[in-house]
Amino acid sequence: MVSEKTRVSRIMPCSVNLLTVASKTERDAMTAGAMFISEDPPLFVVSVQKGILTHRLIEETGQFVLNVASTEQTGLAKQLGHEKVGDKFREFGIATGIARVVQAPTIIGSFASIECKVVTSLPAANFTVYVVEAVEFTVNEDLSPLVWDLNRYYGLGKEMK
Numbered sequence: 001m002v003s004e005k006t007r008v009s010r011i012m013p014c015s016v017n018l019l020t021v022a023s024k025t026e027r028d029a030m031t032a033g034a035m036f037i038s039e040d041p042p043l044f045v046v047s048v049q050k051g052i053l054t055h056r057l058i059e060e061t062g063q064f065v066l067n068v069a070s071t072e073q074t075g076l077a078k079q080l081g082h083e084k085v086g087d088k089f090r091e092f093g094i095a096t097g098i099a100r101v102v103q104a105p106t107i108i109g110s111f112a113s114i115e116c117k118v119v120t121s122l123p124a125a126n127f128t129v130y131v132v133e134a135v136e137f138t139v140n141e142d143l144s145p146l147v148w149d150l151n152r153y154y155g156l157g158k159e160m161k
């Protein structure tokens with residue numbers, strides 16, 4: 001049974017991103033929500049739980065890729081959304097590409113890959129909140145972005161006018 005506090009945190013629909021990060025010797029991927037906070041400069045905000053590999057690698061490198069999940073990556077978003085140890089890229093057979101500016105890999109088949117550099121961060125509960133600048137991006141508009149709400153995954157519905 002989900003508590004009311006947990007439930008309220010799941011009410012707001014959010015984007016589903018496959019966050020990838022890498023140092024010279026280690027790499028990791030995890031599912032994360034994110035939202036934009038400024039258009040010019042293009043800033044986003046992401047929060048990452050302390051104590052996990054992704055968090056350590058972001059602290060080390062100050063950069064990562066937000067691969068905006070496509071509806072075709074629902075299974076992968078679920079796989080990367082649960083605690084796991086080991087090399088997730090190998091375990092889940094993730095096809096990677098090379099980012100143009102940052103040193104983290106992109107994930108092929110994503111709706112978009114947004115290359116991010118950390119501008120500032122602040123602690124919040126057991127998370128670190130990162131404000132990041134998008135320094136490069138690619139988008140595949142033949143695909144559709146995935147949306148998460150009330151712990152379920154959706155594609156976008158019809159356009160409202």
Ligand SMILES: Cc1cc2nc3c(=O)[nH]c(=O)nc-3n(C[C@H](O)[C@H](O)[C@H](O)COP(=O)(O)O)c2cc1C
Pocket residue numbers: 016028029030031032033034046047048049052053054077078080081082083084085148
């Ligand atoms: C849709 C969705 C969104 C998530 N958003 C975040 C997030 O923004 N920050 C976070 O730390 N964990 C988030 N999680 C949980 C992490 O993906 C999960 O704890 C992940 O396994 C952490 O990586 P680990 O295997 O290295 O522990 C989310 C999970 C899902 C399914």
